[in-house]
Amino acid sequence: MEFNANHPILFVIVGCIIAVVLAQSFYFLFRAMKRAKELGITKKTVSSTITSAAIFTIAPAVAILLGVIVLSQKLGLAVPWLRLSVIGSLSYETIAAENTLGALKEGVSALTDSSAFIAVIWVMTISIAVGLIFVPLLTKKIQGGIIKMGTKDKKWTDIFSNAMFLGMISAFVGYVFCDVALAFDGDFTGLIPVCVMAASAIVMAVLGILATKLKIRWLTDYALPISLICGMAVAIPVTAWLS
Numbered sequence: 001m002e003f004n005a006n007h008p009i010l011f012v013i014v015g016c017i018i019a020v021v022l023a024q025s026f027y028f029l030f031r032a033m034k035r036a037k038e039l040g041i042t043k044k045t046v047s048s049t050i051t052s053a054a055i056f057t058i059a060p061a062v063a064i065l066l067g068v069i070v071l072s073q074k075l076g077l078a079v080p081w082l083r084l085s086v087i088g089s090l091s092y093e094t095i096a097a098e099n100t101l102g103a104l105k106e107g108v109s110a111l112t113d114s115s116a117f118i119a120v121i122w123v124m125t126i127s128i129a130v131g132l133i134f135v136p137l138l139t140k141k142i143q144g145g146i147i148k149m150g151t152k153d154k155k156w157t158d159i160f161s162n163a164m165f166l167g168m169i170s171a172f173v174g175y176v177f178c179d180v181a182l183a184f185d186g187d188f189t190g191l192i193p194v195c196v197m198a199a200s201a202i203v204m205a206v207l208g209i210l211a212t213k214l215k216i217r218w219l220t221d222y223a224l225p226i227s228l229i230c231g232m233a234v235a236i237p238v239t240a241w242l243s
Contacts, residue, residue, distance in 0.1 A: 003114040005076025014082040062225035188242040200231035
């Protein structure tokens with residue numbers, strides 16, 4: 001049987017996994033509502049909280065949907081749907097998939113080659129699983145160290161936290177600029193991700209300024225998906241221009 005990354009059996013497996021996750025979500029929702037009743041919190045307050053939380057999940061959901069669409073071009077629809085619905089992120093998943101496919105023979109596609117598909121899934125899964133292992137084992141100790149440092153010198157605590165965040169971001173920024181040097185050899189495709197990032201950053205900055213000046217709260221929540229959509233829109237003409 002010919003391999004197909006969009007085979008119905010994959011959607012059945014993914015659907016079962018996501019159903020379990022949704023069941024857990026509803027379980028904790030009902031437990032929280034029951035506990036709220038025990039604490040004397042009014043139904044109006046509980047309903048308002050649930051409604052507000054549901055509304056503000058639309059913004060990140062749009063970003064996740066865009067991620068599924070992007071990854072579906074390389075991996076089909078089922079696996080991106082699973083990875084970005086349960087655990088994962090667009091930036092990480094895309095880089096993991098691209099690096100794995102780049103290490104395989106030229107022209108291979110995870111959509112039609114089962115070996116390539118399995119290799120990509122293993123790399124994505126093993127890499128993201130490291131966080132699941134380290135978080136419960138090390139987070140409490142690291143957080144305790146940071147709190148202890150903060151009681152002695154808050155300035156250095158802020159510097160340490162910002163340095164860790166910037167170190168994480170630098171890994172993704174480096175991926176954007178890694179092929180810029182190809183422009184010196186006449187290949188300008190390495191400038192495409194730089195232009196897309198710049199366009200997204202400009203849109204994000206403009207939205208941030210507007211949200212601050214005009215005090216539009218919803219604009220802050222939707223800044224990320226809007227900047228992602230604008231970046232993708234800019235990628236189309238830029239790719240046609242530089243390719």
